Amino acid sequence: MDRGPKSDESDLALIRALQINGRVTFRELEDASGLPYSSTLRRVRVLMESGLLRILALENPLRAGSKAQAGVGLVINGPVDPVREALLTLPEVEFGVLVSGSYDLLLDVSCADKGASVNLVDRHLRTILGVVRVEPWQYLDVLRLPYAWAGIDIK
Template structure:
């Protein structure tokens, strides 16, 4: 179980995943050793993973969300098969008109067409796959609701949202 201090540590890492344990400790009111111990516990439990993230549009790639309907086969089997594809970055089962939401990165329209027609739509159980292409990311928040204290580094400007 994670507590409020764990959430505050995670939020500091969401703002800047390269922050030192000492910096985070000063912000959340804990020692460097306490932050390190909590970080390691959260990592061991699989709650936390610090990674670099790229902006597909700025990299000249396409970010596409696929809405997938599955028929005559368990959704979990289709999800597993889609998860094995290297271009697939995210797979989630959902409730509503679609069974799965799948996020993919493509080089261009030709790559997207090949991915949809030659791979995704040929997976056993995929009855329908609808592509929603991201034109621009307006907001992409990884902070816990209620998080207020975003540290401002010298030379950086944070615009309230």
């Protein structure tokens, strides 16, 4: 299985710098990677064209008014694909993974408030054909945010 070009330490330095600040200049990327300016330009272009790097804007849910961050474990009876397709239509589902163990799917959800969380669980997740158990848990505190928020103070 070909996974495309291999990343080296210079590529990883470019990616780390862009994770912290997606608007960093190529001169700053040059300093971060230790590469000459022209190589920095070329490397970023190759990383983007290969699909290893995407530069985009992400909303920080902790600062955007989302008051209810939660995890949800789902137990599925039958094929997972129809459940996965239904979950993709729900904007509150920010992250989902197929897992082994007590659950079939784990979700990370973000809602405007606790009432919206209850609505998501009762009126959406529990009504998806194939879902036989929904177990939500409220996040009490966020210890670490995903890679996208590297360097951002969460408190």
